Amino acid sequence: MTRFFKNLSYFATIILIINALLFLKSFAKESKAFKFFTLYLIAMSLTQLGMILFVILGEPNIFISSIYTVVQLILLSLFYGELIKNRLIYVFAGGLLCFMLVQYAMDPSLFFRYNSIGISLSQALLIGYSLIYFYRSISAKTPFIIVNVGVFIYLICSTLIFASGNLQYELSQQGYLLLLNLNIVFYLLFQCLVTFEWYTNYRTRKATKKLV
Amino acid sequence: MxxxxxxxxxxxxxxxxxxxxxxxxxxxxxxxxxxxxxxxxxxxxxxxxxxxxxxxxxxxxxxxxxxxxxxxxxxxxxxxxxxxxxxxxxxxxxxxxxxxxxxxxxxxxxxxxxxxxxxxxxxxxxLPPVLQKFGLKAAVEELTNDYNRAHEGLIQLSCDYEPESLDSKEELHVFRIVQELVNNSLKHGAATGISISLTSNPPSLSYSDNGVGFENTASAGKPGLGMKNIESRVALLGGQSNFESEAGNGIRFTLNNLRNGN
Incomplete structure (x- = not known):
């Protein structure tokens, strides 16, 4: 069972890298939002590869989760900032970044634990942006709606999983692994939706593009 | 625990x-x-x-x-x-x-x-030559005079329209609307008194008669060709029109905001 999920995790990473490459293919021709999302996919691929590298080396890799949180917050805020076109998005994201900076400055050891509050707050903020974008898209055909569905579902589910991250010291190894494996399943679903978005809207660049 | x-x-x-x-x-x-x-x-x-x-x-x-x-x-x-x-x-x-x-x-x-x-x-x-030569005011006055010659006091005109408040195409539309309204009043409404008021600041037209009203006509409830014609001219002018009619009480028609279409 563990082996199956390990392979699933590699599979999710491979799809993530493929998605990053697919989006990179039309990087130059597309909108700013598209560029930020491509950067997000590339950054996620790098963190995922770093995670795997540290596992292979046998070093503790928990500090990557902090990098993951910060990078995700910055790039997805830029992405939603472009889609929603409201400066408040940057203000909130900047505020949260400052908060996390203070958190790490006051307690540097947090870097080697799960920063449950930071992760939860940043994901909650991104979920809020995603909801606003849903609202904006009700009356018009807007780009990246499939990606938005993926971000929304994955962030909601993974927030709970990450927030319970520090329970790994309390829980049995098996119990915690179950949660992490569920996270992999949700991540795979997210990446499949990203591929689906690319397939439906960006596979070929037509003069009249039909958005789904 | x-x-x-x-x-x-x-x-x-x-x-x-x-x-x-x-x-x-x-x-x-x-x-x-x-x-x-x-x-x-x-x-x-x-x-x-x-x-x-x-x-x-x-x-x-x-x-x-x-x-x-x-x-x-x-x-x-x-x-x-x-x-x-x-x-x-x-x-x-x-x-x-x-x-x-x-x-x-x-x-x-x-x-x-x-x-x-x-x-x-x-x-x-x-196409009344007077409309082209002397503009909307003269044309409407001529129309009024023509009808009043046959039926004394049929049309009351109050006109403080200044020349070139509207361009010639718009003047033609307004003139046609007046023509159509008068035609309708006499043909369907059997009106004996019509009042037309034309102002230029802002350009607007108001029209009323004492005929049988809209609901009493043969084409009750269904706008005839003439009304549709008026509607499309109003749309071309980009103005707002309002049509009121009560059985036995004649009709009232107003046309405003003509300058919005430009």
Whole structure:
């Protein structure tokens, strides 16, 4: 069972890298939002590869989760900032970044634990942006709606999983692994939706593009 | 202290609940978007069908007008010219007594004069020269005078319209609307008093009569070609029109915001 999920995790990473490459293919021709999302996919691929590298080396890799949180917050805020076109998005994201900076400055050891509050707050903020974008898209055909569905579902589910991250010291190894494996399943679903978005809207660049 | 399995199952329950809520929200989003987009599509279709109706009305009006002109030409000009040509032929053949020939020439002269008058009237009906030369105010005054000559005090005109408040195309539309309204009032409404007020600052028209009103006419509830014609002219002017009518109380028509269309 563990082996199956390990392979699933590699599979999710491979799809993530493929998605990053697919989006990179039309990087130059597309909108700013598209560029930020491509950067997000590339950054996620790098963190995922770093995670795997540290596992292979046998070093503790928990500090990557902090990098993951910060990078995700910055790039997805830029992405939603472009889609929603409201400066408040940057203000909130900047505020949260400052908060996390203070958190790490006051307690540097947090870097080697799960920063449950930071992760939860940043994901909650991104979920809020995603909801606003849903609202904006009700009356018009807007780009990246499939990606938005993926971000929304994955962030909601993974927030709970990450927030319970520090329970790994309390829980049995098996119990915690179950949660992490569920996270992999949700991540795979997210990446499949990203591929689906690319397939439906960006596979070929037509003069009249039909958005789904 | 909770057991491990308790915490795990609690987290799993919360997770399933969150997943359920998130999926419900996504489904809700797609369903409402479908609904909104369908509603917008319906609105666009309605607009298109309205425009089609307008186009049809325009074509029908055009055909009706052509028929009327053809009839006018046939009745007032062709038939008269026939007589002229017939008389001229008889005269050319010769052998006619002088007295008879003089009579024939007098007939030819009289018919030519009436034909000339008829052709002038037809041309005038098609496009009043006074509208082109002296503008809307003069044209409406002329129209009013023409009707008042036949029925004393039929139309009350109050006009403080200043020349060139509207461009010539817009003036033509307003004039046609007035023409159509007066026609309708006399033909369908059997009105005995009409009041027209034309102002230029801002450009607006208000019209009322004391006829039988709209609901009493034969075409009750269904706008006739004339009304549709007025509607499309209002749309071309980019103005706002309001039409009120009560059975037995005549009609009131106002046209505002003409400058918004520019």
């Amino acid at each position: 909770f057991e491990n399995t308790d915490i795990i199952s609690l987290i799993l329950i919360a997770l399933s609940f969150l997943l359920l809520m998130a999926s419900a929200l996504v489904i809700f989003f797609f369903l409402s978007r479908k609904k909104v987009i369908n509603a917008e599509l319906e609105k666009a279709n309605m607009e298109i069908s309205f425009q089609k109706e307008m186009l049809q009305a325009t074509i029908l009006t055009q055909e009706k007008e052509r028929k009327r002109i053809a009839q006018d030409l046939h009745d007032a000009i062709s038939s008269k010219l026939n007589i002229v040509s017939l008389n001229t032929n008889v005269l050319l053949e010769g052998g006619v007594e002088e007295e008879q020939s003089n009579e024939m020439l007098a007939t030819i002269l009289q018919i030519s004069n009436t034909t000339l008058e008829s052709s002038r009237r037809i041309a005038h009906d098609l």
